[in-house]
Amino acid sequence: MPIYFDNAATSYPKPDAVADSMRYFMRYNGTSTGRGTYARAREAGEKVYQVRKLLCQLFNYHEPEHVVFAANVTEALNLAIRGIVKPGGHVVTSSIEHNAVWRCLKMLERDDNIQISTVPCDSSGMTDVGLIEALVQPNTQLFVFTHASNVLGTIQPIRQIGRIARQHGIPFLVDSAQTAGAYPIDIAVDCIDILAFTGHKSLLGPMGTGGLVVNCERMIRPQKAGGTGRDSISPYQPDYLPDSLEAGTLNVSGIIGLGTAVSFILDETVEVIRRKERFLTHYALKQLQALDKVIIYGPDDPGNMVGVISFNLSDTPAVEVAYILDEVYEIMVRAGLHCAPTAHRLIGTELAGTVRMSFGYFNEKEDIDIVIAALKHIISKI
């Protein structure tokens, strides 16, 4: 049986009910939301509203209208960053951001003359919170931090970072791509002003879903304009959520699939999911540490990690290891930079990349035994 260890890229499998609910909607409803006034369109609108409510429940938030849907977290992060940061502004971020944040900031630096300060972190990828305060400037307009590194698995101290942002009245945007659904997130307690999420990773939903939960009054300038189904006479994009940031027809079937996935997570509970992924990470780390010629990057404490482990086998190219695992053993892992070059700069793998194993709720301990046996075999030949 093939083994899938690339859940940090996208989770697989999904709960069966996810595809079932999407098919059911497309087959028996199939209408757009916010446009038609007939019963079936109202029903579709109600279903989407229920998903906004479920996401609020998951992240401890109270205003479903402040849940904005987008195609993925990349789009959501771009909406938030570009909608808040103005030319000449300054942004504080981590040293290990995914390109979804990093490229967006670098392009604004090049095109809009913004300044970027990156907070140093230790070799495991843990941000040094004590260094943040000194980076704040009069023109700081945003703090944006990933909640967990998709290369090293390191979970960032977002609550402490959020408190510093609050003290300075600066909006705090969190990229929850690697944590939403797999690690507790509490918008209120964690001092998050804007949470960006993606539906298809640890939220166990379909691709093409993601969004923002906006917990602040600050206006996020719309980056897209178009139909919303309401106030159509106005030549301008509405200034109220979610319409201000949702132009065009929504991915209704995808959102319904996401809602089914979030219901699954709420039923299982994030605590149970976290416990399982933490167990798998702990078990895999222990097994890997016992192997010769394995270089492991990132924290060695699964308490500070999501289910992501990066490693290399001596100087064997990461892509070669991933290729053999796939071709010979039917084990799917990812090799390369994982779209996060700054994290690789930290661990010195900017050129070589790493092999990344990432676990999901549906992996089992036995899957790890199989990959470890395969790695032993590969190691014996290098």
Ligand SMILES: Cc1ncc(COP(=O)(O)O)c(C=O)c1O
């Ligand atoms: C931390 C982080 N941010 C952003 C992304 C981008 O996710 P998406 O492709 O769903 O927009 C990823 C995906 O790997 C990620 O790990």
